[in-house]
Structure formats: C-alpha cells, structure tokens
Amino acid sequence: MRARRVVYAIARADFLERVRRYSYFVTLVFAVYLGYAAGTGRISLRLGDYRGVYTSAWIGAMVSLVATTFVSLVGFYIVKNAIDRDRQTRVGEILAATPLTKVPYLLGKFLSNFAVLVSMVVVLALAAVAMQFLAAEDRTFHAWALLSPFLFLALPAMAMTTAMALFFETFSFLRGGVGNVLWFFLWTFGLILPVVTGLSQLDPSGIWIVHGSMVPAARAGIPGYVDSFSLTIADKSVRVATGFHWNGVEWTAGVVTQRLAWTAAAFVLVLCGAWFFDRFDPAKSRRGLRAKPRPERVSPPAVVAPESATARPRAATSSHLTPLASSARHSGVRRLLVAELRLALKGYRWWWYAVAGGLLIAQFAAPLDISRGPLLAFAWLWPILAWSALGTREARFGTEQLLFSCARILPRQFPAAWIAGILVAALTGLGAAVRLALAGQTAGLLAWAAGVLFIPSLALALGVWSGTSKFFEGLYTALWYVGPLNRVPGLDFTGNASGSQAGRYALLYLGVATILVAAAFFRRARQLHGT
Amino acid sequence: MKLEIENVSKTYRGNVEALRSFSLELGPGVLGLLGPNGAGKSTLMRILATITQASAGRVLWNGTDIKHDPDMLRTVLGYLPQDFGIYPNLNAVEFLGYLAAVKGLDAASARQRIGELLELVNLADAARRPLGGFSGGMRQRVGIAQALLNDPELLIVDEPTAGLDPEERVRFRNLLSELSGERIVILSTHIVSDVEAVATDIALIAQGQLIVHGVPEALLAGVNGKVWEVVVPSGELPALRQDHLVSSTAHRNDGVHARVVADAAPRPDARQLEPSLEDAYLATLAAHRQRAAAEAAV
Numbered sequence: 001m002r003a004r005r006v007v008y009a010i011a012r013a014d015f016l017e018r019v020r021r022y023s024y025f026v027t028l029v030f031a032v033y034l035g036y037a038a039g040t041g042r043i044s045l046r047l048g049d050y051r052g053v054y055t056s057a058w059i060g061a062m063v064s065l066v067a068t069t070f071v072s073l074v075g076f077y078i079v080k081n082a083i084d085r086d087r088q089t090r091v092g093e094i095l096a097a098t099p100l101t102k103v104p105y106l107l108g109k110f111l112s113n114f115a116v117l118v119s120m121v122v123v124l125a126l127a128a129v130a131m132q133f134l135a136a137e138d139r140t141f142h143a144w145a146l147l148s149p150f151l152f153l154a155l156p157a158m159a160m161t162t163a164m165a166l167f168f169e170t171f172s173f174l175r176g177g178v179g180n181v182l183w184f185f186l187w188t189f190g191l192i193l194p195v196v197t198g199l200s201q202l203d204p205s206g207i208w209i210v211h212g213s214m215v216p217a218a219r220a221g222i223p224g225y226v227d228s229f230s231l232t233i234a235d236k237s238v239r240v241a242t243g244f245h246w247n248g249v250e251w252t253a254g255v256v257t258q259r260l261a262w263t264a265a266a267f268v269l270v271l272c273g274a275w276f277f278d279r280f281d282p283a284k285s286r287r288g289l290r291a292k293p294r295p296e297r298v299s300p301p302a303v304v305a306p307e308s309a310t311a312r313p314r315a316a317t318s319s320h321l322t323p324l325a326s327s328a329r330h331s332g333v334r335r336l337l338v339a340e341l342r343l344a345l346k347g348y349r350w351w352w353y354a355v356a357g358g359l360l361i362a363q364f365a366a367p368l369d370i371s372r373g374p375l376l377a378f379a380w381l382w383p384i385l386a387w388s389a390l391g392t393r394e395a396r397f398g399t400e401q402l403l404f405s406c407a408r409i410l411p412r413q414f415p416a417a418w419i420a421g422i423l424v425a426a427l428t429g430l431g432a433a434v435r436l437a438l439a440g441q442t443a444g445l446l447a448w449a450a451g452v453l454f455i456p457s458l459a460l461a462l463g464v465w466s467g468t469s470k471f472f473e474g475l476y477t478a479l480w481y482v483g484p485l486n487r488v489p490g491l492d493f494t495g496n497a498s499g500s501q502a503g504r505y506a507l508l509y510l511g512v513a514t515i516l517v518a519a520a521f522f523r524r525a526r527q528l529h530g531t
Numbered sequence: 532m533k534l535e536i537e538n539v540s541k542t543y544r545g546n547v548e549a550l551r552s553f554s555l556e557l558g559p560g561v562l563g564l565l566g567p568n569g570a571g572k573s574t575l576m577r578i579l580a581t582i583t584q585a586s587a588g589r590v591l592w593n594g595t596d597i598k599h600d601p602d603m604l605r606t607v608l609g610y611l612p613q614d615f616g617i618y619p620n621l622n623a624v625e626f627l628g629y630l631a632a633v634k635g636l637d638a639a640s641a642r643q644r645i646g647e648l649l650e651l652v653n654l655a656d657a658a659r660r661p662l663g664g665f666s667g668g669m670r671q672r673v674g675i676a677q678a679l680l681n682d683p684e685l686l687i688v689d690e691p692t693a694g695l696d697p698e699e700r701v702r703f704r705n706l707l708s709e710l711s712g713e714r715i716v717i718l719s720t721h722i723v724s725d726v727e728a729v730a731t732d733i734a735l736i737a738q739g740q741l742i743v744h745g746v747p748e749a750l751l752a753g754v755n756g757k758v759w760e761v762v763v764p765s766g767e768l769p770a771l772r773q774d775h776l777v778s779s780t781a782h783r784n785d786g787v788h789a790r791v792v793a794d795a796a797p798r799p800d801a802r803q804l805e806p807s808l809e810d811a812y813l814a815t816l817a818a819h820r821q822r823a824a825a826e827a828a829v
Contacts, residue, residue: 331635393618405605528601
C-alpha cells in the first residue's frame with residue numbers, strides 16, 4: 001500500500017512538473033500537427049498507389065501507427081530527462097536521503113513519462129475522430145474500430161518508448177548525447193527488425209499487425225494490388241481505392257497477448273534499469289563520467305575533493321592584484337576562439353580523438369568516392385556532441401549569468417563559438433576537402449564548404465532556441481541517416497549524393513546556414529537583452 | 532564613479548512584484564544590501580548586472596542608462612551571482628582563462644591576473660585540477676576570482692560567503708575591504724555579520740522596497756538604548772518571544788540569556804546592552820512589518 005502511494009506521489013509530482021512547462025504545450029502542438037498531417041494526407045498509409053476508404057478502422061490504424069512511429073521517435077527525446085532533472089535540480093539528493101528505493105522511484109518516473117506520451121496519443125485519437133467526420137468518406141462511426149488500435153498498438157509502443165528513455169537515463173554512458181544518437185538507430189532497427197528476422201512478433205510499433213490484416217484484405221479488394229504497404233510522409237499523390245472498406249485488425253487473443261508482452265517487456269526494462277541506477281550517488285556518477293565523451297553529465301559537486309588538499313598556511317589576505325591597464329581589456333577575438341575551440345574539444349576520452357584522427361587519415365588515403373562518401377559522413381557524425389553543445393553549454397552548466405554579464409558577447413563570444421564549430425567540421429573533414437581540391441572538383445568542394453558551415457549553424461540555432469542539445473542530436477542524426485548515409489539528394493549536406501546538382505544544393509545549404517545563424521543571433525540578442 | 536538607481540520596479544509573470552520603486556545612489560565604497568529571503572535582493576543584483584531589465588525606472592552608470600548601453604557597464608563589471616555553474620572538465624586556470632578571453636583581456640594580462648587571483652583565493656595548489664572535483668567552497672572561490680578578472684569598477688557579489696568555511700569567509704571579507712577603495716562594491720547577503728565587517732553603507736530591503744539607506748552608525752543609532760539582556764527560565768522563553776523582539780538567545784547555567792530589542796526594559800532585572808547591527812536590522816524589519824500590516828488593515 002505504502003509503495004503504491006510512493007509510486008503515485010512520484011508520478012504525480014513529475015507529471016505536474018512536466019505539464020506546467022511551456023515545452024509540454026509545444027509537445028501537444030506537435031501531436032496536433034501530426035494529426036493534421038495525417039488528416040490532410042501529408043502522412044499517409046499507402047497500399048502501393050492506393051489507400052483505402054477512410055473508415056473508422058482505417059483512420060484508427062493509420063493515426064495510431066503515426067503515434068507508434070513518429071511519437072515513439074520524438075517522444076523518447078521529450079521524456080528522456082526525468083532522472084536528469086532530479087539530478088540537475090538536486091531533488092535527487094534529497095530523495096536519495098529518504099527510505100525510497102530504486103524500483104518505486106523508477107516506476108513513478110515511468111508512469112509520469114508514460115502519461116505524457118499517452119496525452120499525445122489522446123490528442124492524436126481526438127484528431128482521428130475529427131478526421132473521419134471531416135473527410136466524410138464513410139459516415140459510419142465505429143468507436144471500437146477507431147480507438148482499439150490506439151489501445152493495442154499505440155499504448156504498448158509508448159510504454160516501450162518510455163521504458164527505453166528511462167533505461168538510457170539509468171546508464172551513465174547513455175544518459176547524454178551518446179544515448180540520444182543511439183536511440184535513432186535503435187528506433188530504426190526496431191522498425192526493420194521484423195523484416196530482417198521474419199518474426200512479426202519482434203515489432204514494437206505494431207506495423208506488422210496492421211500489415212498482416214490489411215494486405216490480405218487489399219489483395220482481395222483492390223484489383224492489381226501487389227503487396228505494397230507503407231506509412232510515408234507523402235511525396236506523391238495517392239488514389240483512393242473506392243471499393244476497399246477495410247474493417248480493421250481482428251484483435252485475437254494471440255495479437256493482444258503479443259501487445260501485452262511488449263507492455264510487460266517495458267516494465268521488465270524499468271526493473272532492469274533499477275539494477276544500473278546509481279540512486280544519485282555522485283561517486284558512481286563520477287565513475288560513469290570517465291566513460292563519457294562530453295562534460296554534460298558532470299554534476300558540479302560530483303566528487304568532493306577534500307579542501308585539505310589545498311591546505312596551505314592561510315595567511316590573511318594580501319591582495320597584491322596588479323591593476324589592469326585599460327588597454328588590457330581590448331584583446332582580439334583570436335584568444336576567445338582558441339578558448340571556445342578548447343571548450344568544444346575538451347573532456348573526451350583518448351579513443352574519441354583516435355577515431356576522429358583515424359577517420360581523417362582514412363579520408364586522405366581512401367579513393368575519392370569513399371573519402372567524400374562514407375568516410376566524410378562518419379567523420380561528420382563523430383563530433384556531434386561538440387556541435388550539440390553550441391548554444392546550450394551555458395544553460396547546461398549554469399554559466400549564463402557569468403557570460404551574459406560580460407561585454408560584447410554578441411560580437412565576440414557568439415561568433416567565436418560558431419567559428420569553433422566550423423573549425424571542428426573543417427578539421428574532421430579536411431581529408432575529403434583536400435582530395436576534392438586535388439581532383440579539381442570545385443562543385444564538390446563548394447558542397448563540402450556548405451556542409452562545414454551548415455552543421456554548426458544548425459546546432460547553434462537549435463541550441464540557442466531550444467536550450468537543449470537533444471533537439472540537434474535527434475534531428476541531425478536523422479538528417480545524417482537519410483542524407484549522407486542513405487545518399488538522398490538534397491538532404492545529403494555533404495553534397496556527395498547530389499551529383500551534378502551539388503553546386504546548386506551547396507548554395508541552398510549556404511543560404512539555410514545563413515538563416516540559421518541569423519536566427520540564433522536574434523535569439524541570443526534577445527537573451528542578452530534580459531527580457 | 533556613480534551608480535544611480537531611479538525608481539526601479541520589476542514585475543515577473545503572474546504579476547509578482549519583486550521590486551517596487553527602488554531608488555539608491557552609490558559612490559565608491561562597500562554597500563551592504565541586507566534583507567530577508569525573497570526581499571528582492573537578487574532581482575536588484577540581476578538588474579544591476581544587466582542580466583535582466585527593470586520593468587520600470589532606470590539605472591545610470593556614470594550618467595548613462597545601462598538599458599541603452601549595457602556593454603558600457605559590462606566592461607567594468609565584476610559579477611558573482613548567487614547560483615552559477617562551471618565547466619567541470621576545465622581546470623581553474625582554463626576556466627578563468629576562458630572568461631578572461633570573453634571579457635576581452637589580452638593574454639599577458641590575463642595570465643598574470645589569473646595567477647594572482649588564484650593565490651588570492653587560496654586555490655593556487657588546485658589550479659590544474661578539473662573543476663568537476665571541486666567542493667562547493669572551492670567553486671565559490673573560483674566564482675570570486677572570475678568576478679575580479681577584469682579589475683572591475685563595479686563589483687556585485689550576491690551571497691558571496693555561502694559555502695565558505697569561517698576562515699575563507701574572513702579572508703573574503705578582508706579582500707572586499709581592501710578592494711573597496713576606488714570602486715563600488717555591492718554585497719548582497721542576509722548574513723548581517725558579513726555586512727557589519729566590511730560595509731561602509733547599508734541598504735535594507737524588504738518586500739521589494741528600500742526601507743533604510745545610510746551608514747551603519749545611523750542604523751545603530753535607531754536602537755541605541757533599546758537593547759536588553761534578560762535571563763529567563765527556558766520555559767518562559769516562548770512568552771518572552773511573543774511579547775518582545777528577541778534577537779538572540781544563549782543557554783547558560785542560570786537560564787536562557789535573551790537579547791531583547793524593546794523601547795523600555797522588558798523586565799525589572801533587564802540589563803542594557805550595546806546594540807549590534809543584527810539588533811538594528813531585526814528591529815527595523817519588525818517595525819516595517821508592523822507598518823505594512825497596519826497599512827494593509829486600513
């Protein structure tokens with residue numbers, strides 16, 4: 001009884017803390033947008049060139065799949081700060097001094113995070129109801145057919161996403177940016193796992209349950225249909241198979257058990273997380289810190305060094321401070337640039353530099369298409385945490401007041417931080433640039449330069465506007481996966497996949513970079529204005 | 532060198548008034564800004580440090596409104612906020628070097644200054660250790676050092692002795708006294724003894740309003756002849772507290788020695804004492820609260 005009350009109290013407090021933030025409102029707006037995108041056909045469930053009539057079942061399945069895919073991806077980043085917030089606010093230390101054990105604490109956090117994602121699903125479900133009446137292709141409303149996919153598909157997927165986010169937070173190595181990047185690949189892996197293994201049970205999103213019901217029905221109902229099935233951000237128009245009225249998934253005991261198994265797996269994951277959770281013990285956090293590639297997770301008072309270590313004879317103060325000449329206060333930006341570069345590149349383990357160096361050498365040694373292709377792509381993913389700190393470092397470490405009370409931040413520190421990010425991109429991708437220059441590929445070189453400017457500009461803009469590094473880490477990883485890695489022209493900011501259009505896209509990225517820096521500058525100016 | 536605060540008000544979201552028509556004029560010296568928690572001290576500090584802007588009124592530095600030209604003040608400003616962070620993977624020299632670069636100090640001056648400051652705050656031996664391993668007190672001393680990097684003309688320190696051990700606290704007080712000559716130092720705190728030790732001027736703030744501004748002697752004069760010591764059994768202490776303003780107590784063999792601020796002797800056996808700044812502070816605050824309550828009742 002007491003344990004249940006504790007879990008409830010933690011979940012309630014965490015939930016209230018979340019929903020009273022402005023970011024929660026943004027979260028709901030995002031859910032509304034997803035519903036709108038589904039309703040207007042921007043996101044659609046396709047059977048080749050066709051889609052079925054918008055029956056309750058079709059709309060319910062489609063919108064709930066939007067939830068299990070898109071909300072799963074983004075929701076992870078939204079809720080992956082439950083423990084971190086307690087760490088940052090030091091509430092964790094207070095809790096750690098109480099009889100509270102790890103499992104109720106994590107279960108409370110799990111329920112709170114789950115409730116946040118469920119609220120997004122509820123918004124989508126309401127959008128689905130509205131969508132059927134607005135589309136009016138089938139005026140018969142079947143509540144169960146529309147809502148059951150949310151219950152059986154979306155909620156277990158949200159439970160799994162929540163559990164993963166919490167599990168990542170209990171691991172010091174996965175707590176920060178590494179976890180944010182890894183999640184994107186794990187999410188992608190989760191989508192393709194049933195295809196790779198041929199086991200539809202290994203499908204946290206439930207796409208294959210809908211596939212298993214819809215495709216056979218489509219074979220019978222749509223003449224000439226050949227098994228195509230996709231949930232896409234619509235890039236071409238889709239035709240309505242007017243005679244195809246899909247009645248929905250048959251929720252057999254097997255299917256329901258499968259979905260319940262995912263929910264149970266989520267709980268097991270939370271319990272596993274309790275095994276690794278350090279319970280705000282700074283000594284354990286400190287051990288984890290050494291494995292971290294960036295300083296983000298260092299809780300300032302982590303391991304307290306004994307003051308006696310500095311115990312020299314303490315004489316009364318003799319302030320022999322040499323007065324500063326007024327000319328000493330006007331140094332150039334170069335020193336600041338070096339300091340920003342040091343800040344960007346400090347705090348990594350030796351192997352981080354070794355890998356970055358290895359990728360650089362490989363760019364010089366490999367054939368040109370490999371050098372500017374996969375090698376450059378990986379070289380520009382590796383320093384992601386150096387870039388994601390741009391614009392967020394001050395908020396993350398609480399140095400805003402120290403910095404923002406200094407003179408000429410906008411004309412000096414802001415560009416110095418940005419240029420430091422550019423230098424990181426240029427240095428890590430230098431090999432490809434030299435190869436392109438030697439090969440006389442001017443357009444390729446221009447595309448490279450555009451990439452060098454684009455990456456830190458994106459990081460700075462997202463960082464300054466969102467105040468968190470997660471946004472850039474998630475978005476950049478996704479963009480990197482689609483563009484440089486899967487060579488989608490236009491989205492490949494390295495220019496490798498753009499072929500003869502490389503020069504044109506380079507100019508486009510240069511333009512986007514300019515807009516992003518201007519946006520970041522505007523926002524930082526507002527922050528400095530103190531309004 | 533002059534800092535003028537003219538009718539400054541600050542209202543936060545939800546119509547929370549943190550400052551109400553606050554006015555003050557300062558020249559070189561140490562101003563001790565005293566007030567209870569939530570009085571508006573930190574809000575005032577942030578406005579003076581150009582971190583946030585006043586909702587109304589203006590702040591002039593040598594005649595120029597800092598709202599229109601904040602960099603003019605920032606160039607000569609040293610600021611130690613109440614809460615601040617550090618970059619845990621940098622050591623003290625690197626961190627101060629970074630902030631020196633941000634403040635625009637040239638390399639040679641910065642190097643010399645950082646060395647001197649680390650000696651001054653007694654961190655020279657720990658200068659090359661990552662800040663992430665520093666204790667709260669050591670971090671606070673790094674904060675003090677960074678505030679002095681640019682040899683500021685206006686030094687604003689918000690609760691600077693929080694987390695310092697008694698020895699370091701005394702060092703810091705001495706440092707402030709020595710620094711105060713040709714600059715304006717604003718020391719915001721609720722620790723009266725810190726102010727007593729170094730302030731040349733005192734401003735008392737409560738509920739966002741300036742209650743008193745003057746030299747410590749003037750504040751003390753207000754309670755001259757009004758501070759008493761009475762000895763009571765510990766059981767009678769609650770009744771004494773209810774009837775009078777008790778500024779401190781000490782348990783002894785013969786009972787509780789209570790320090791009472793009252794216009795007349797609280798008991799026939801009461802012994803008159805020399806007033807302290809803490810007595811004056813508490814009495815002024817109590818009088819202000821009574822006035823405010825009476826005004827609210829009307």
